[in-house]
Amino acid sequence: MSDQQELATLLAAVFPDADGAVTPPIVQTSLFTFDSYQSFEDRMAGRSDTAIYTRVENPTVAAFEKLMADAEHGEAAVGFASGMAAISSTILGFVKPGDRIACVENVYPDTYRFFERMLRPFGVHVDYHAPERFENDPDLLSNVTLAYLESPGSVVFEAMDLRRVADHAKRHNVLTMIDNSWASPVFQRPLTLGIDIVIHSASKYISGHSDTVAGVVVSSQGHIARIRDLTLPLLGAKLAPFEAFLLTRGLRTLHARMMQHQATANLFVDRLASLPQVRRVNSPGANAVPGLTGRSGLMSIEFDDSVDIAEFSDALTLFRLGVSWGGFESLILPARVGLAQAGEQNSMQKFGVSPNLVRLNLGLESAENLWADFRSALAKSTA
Numbered sequence: 001m002s003d004q005q006e007l008a009t010l011l012a013a014v015f016p017d018a019d020g021a022v023t024p025p026i027v028q029t030s031l032f033t034f035d036s037y038q039s040f041e042d043r044m045a046g047r048s049d050t051a052i053y054t055r056v057e058n059p060t061v062a063a064f065e066k067l068m069a070d071a072e073h074g075e076a077a078v079g080f081a082s083g084m085a086a087i088s089s090t091i092l093g094f095v096k097p098g099d100r101i102a103c104v105e106n107v108y109p110d111t112y113r114f115f116e117r118m119l120r121p122f123g124v125h126v127d128y129h130a131p132e133r134f135e136n137d138p139d140l141l142s143n144v145t146l147a148y149l150e151s152p153g154s155v156v157f158e159a160m161d162l163r164r165v166a167d168h169a170k171r172h173n174v175l176t177m178i179d180n181s182w183a184s185p186v187f188q189r190p191l192t193l194g195i196d197i198v199i200h201s202a203s204k205y206i207s208g209h210s211d212t213v214a215g216v217v218v219s220s221q222g223h224i225a226r227i228r229d230l231t232l233p234l235l236g237a238k239l240a241p242f243e244a245f246l247l248t249r250g251l252r253t254l255h256a257r258m259m260q261h262q263a264t265a266n267l268f269v270d271r272l273a274s275l276p277q278v279r280r281v282n283s284p285g286a287n288a289v290p291g292l293t294g295r296s297g298l299m300s301i302e303f304d305d306s307v308d309i310a311e312f313s314d315a316l317t318l319f320r321l322g323v324s325w326g327g328f329e330s331l332i333l334p335a336r337v338g339l340a341q342a343g344e345q346n347s348m349q350k351f352g353v354s355p356n357l358v359r360l361n362l363g364l365e366s367a368e369n370l371w372a373d374f375r376s377a378l379a380k381s382t383a
């Protein structure tokens with residue numbers, strides 16, 4: 001992540017005539033007019049590159065995209081209306097019927113549903129593999145078009161050696177994409193490890209305030225140009241100027257927030273180890289794999305059968321029940337509620353996730369207060 005100096009410099013470069021304003025203006029317009037027939041014609045013929053229409057480009061969105069490209073050490077970025085819009089628009093930009101995708105197990109549930117319910121009927125094959133197979137089987141990716149990764153993953157947060165996976169993929173000419181929402185660019189920069197495309201649900205740490213739903217993709221000029229040419233304009237799931245403004249605001253405090261999330265998560269991991277009711281803590285930290293430099297505040301815990309998870313959830317006062325994560329407020333998501341969806345064989349059943357699993361989003365409240373709340377709820381709900 002840029003330091004504040006760089007962030008300010010980058011913003012000033014994107015809005016040179018903002019009259020000294022420290023925050024970027026929200027350019028709330030759908031279209032941009034031209035001052036002459038000639039300039040309009042030049043733009044449409046590709047001889048200039050000013051903005052035409054906000055579905056495709058907008059200065060407030062462009063400022064956020066530039067900051068994200070910088071944060072992830074990529075060449076370019078493109079914003080989307082949601083993390084899922086970023087994921088689906090990026091994948092659809094690079095696969096066609098008959099192609100094969102290798103996806104990591106325990107992928108974000110709606111990404112799994114996108115593969116199963118939308119891509120499969122269009123003739124795209126998707127296979128799911130444990131993270132260690134991506135690392136250890138150099139030929140897993142032969143005959144594959146795209147490797148779709150999360151590291152750390154959703155649900156049980158398995159981390160993989162991304163450089164190794166990227167090396168195997170390059171040997172087979174396979175495009176690699178990773179959902180880097182968990183680590184944020186503060187704790188992991190996959191492009192520097194050889195991964196081709198980084199995707200974020202910006203609704204989480206990048207926004208940081210649980211007040212917007214958005215997504216962003218960072219990659220090389222070439223890959224981003226392809227998305228801008230194809231799925232951004234034609235699916236049209238663009239990032240709105242106001243949302244981009246909120247995300248730029250979030251980026252200012254991203255580094256500081258991640259440090260605070262990490263400190264709280266470290267405290268929890270240390271103390272959880274001594275609780276008899278806790279079977280497993282899923283929370284990779286700094287250097288769990290090469291290139292991962294910190295522990296974020298999203299973790300899962302597997303209790304033993306002595307804990308009544310409904311009672312535990314209701315007894316918590318600082319952790320509220322809900323989906324999503326990455327904001328100020330701490331949250332709990334019991335797996336049997338959060339991963340169950342009526343009428344489908346969901347990823348929890350498919351990949352054998354324990355029904356005793358709960359996901360915690362450790363927010364920015366005092367770590368000691370959060371721990372006291374956790375301990376007290378556990379005492380009330382243990383048989």
Ligand SMILES: *Cc1c(COP(=O)(O)O)cnc(C)c1O
Nearest residue numbers: 082083084108179181201203214
């Ligand atoms: C929330 C989330 C998404 C989806 O993002 P939205 O902004 O909700 O569309 C994708 N991946 C991960 C890991 C997430 O947590």
